[in-house]
Amino acid sequence: MIEKITIVGAGLAGVSAARTLRSEGYGGELLMVGEESHCPYDRPSLSKSVLAGVDDSPASLVEPMWFDEVKVRFLRDRKVSSLDLQARRLNFVDGSTIAADRILLATGSRPRKPIIPGSDLRGLHYLRTVDDSLAIREKLAPGMSVVIIGGGLIGCEVASTLRKAGANLVILETAGELLLRVLGPALGTWCRQQLEAQGIQIRCNANVVKIVGDDHVSAVLLEGGESVPADFVIVSIGAEPNVELATAAGILCDKGIVVDATGQTSSPWVYAAGDAAAWPLRGGGRRSLETYLNAQSQGEVAARSMIGLAVETPQIPVSWTEMAGHYIQMIGDLAGEGELVTRGDPSTGGYLIFRFFDGRVAAAVAVDAARDFATARRLVEGEMRVAPEKLKNTEINLRDLTRVTVGA
């Protein structure tokens, strides 16, 4: 009988798990522990509307009365120091302990730090929490020079937002193109062009060797000797899953807390979800996905598993981004076997790129085509068979296509 569940982490995965536990009828004790002093909040806006100052604070993940209504005990500003798997207890940094029948580790990830000289200078920023976002916003003034190290999703989103706020932006990317890992070369190039049109300077194949400054950063030094001046620097070179609690407890970790497709770790009473978890993918392999929708899904799946409702749910990476006034959504990995099919005209408006493999849509990216993406997502998730010619034909309502396919 499961009577005490503790969720470590109050981000999206943790909150999704708590909501699911209650909606699935779990009536036992439910404790959620968060290291931040804030109530659970939504992170996507931290690089967009909150950073831009359009919103004062990010949207909350729970309504004010929610904790009381569903009887979730929320401990904020508290840090778990260790898990005692034998005694089934969690130990806190302040010396207190709590017993639990099941634990969900939804400890998230943290920004990767560069290992180059000058990394400890003031004026070096990361973006993960609302406090990080507000610190950048406070510092920013029009005309400032901001250097962004790392041209991934966060780097590009932040650059786009700060450029709109009147700063001069330089993105430094070590690879030959932006966003290669998430969007692939064709869309990476397209995004670079949009960001450049916004007036952002982009330097690919740029290796940063040193952050320069006396006390506060003043420039970034590139391999080859060039110095790029900076009033401040934002480092966005990826995330590292927070696995320390699991590792110290002897739970198997490999670039994330290793879980099966139900969220169970190598310990039968510990589960993991969200960025902290290396979750199996439908396409094979397992990794930390660092996406919103997958964190949400994993939180829900792990919650059900903890109360005996396990359903194997291998993940398909699915996410979205906003930059340079465009809205991009993606599911699956566009890189891979098969052929690429484009629907719509990239030069005139919204469009989608599908990767076709074995008669099915294996992956899709939509640019300013949210309505069609909803269908594309179902095509990928449902492994539906469709003819590529039909996808290309914009006269055909994509939704009709799924309905026919479903009924066929």
Added chain:
Amino acid sequence: MTFVRVCSENEVPPGEALRTESAAGPVALFNVDGEFFAIEDTCSHGQWSLADGYLTGDKIECTLHMAKFCVRTGKACTLPATKPVKIFPVERRGEDVLVDFDGGRYAA
């Protein structure tokens, strides 16, 4: 209470939606297997049209961040939405579908 004709029932096939402007703001009308429901059109999370969303049964999924709402109750079913949207009374007169735009309210 004033019901206003919005459309004929065959203009919105099952699984589809119609967005309409009103004094109460944009309203989305959904056909759930022949039953019609009207809710506030704007997602309570991301300021996006729900009529453009993907309807599965009586749940509408916003195409922006995939929040889901029940079109019968207006309640938010999944994050990132936490707040409900208003529902509006719907009436059928013959083939016509009418909505009372003054009657928008949050379900109990």
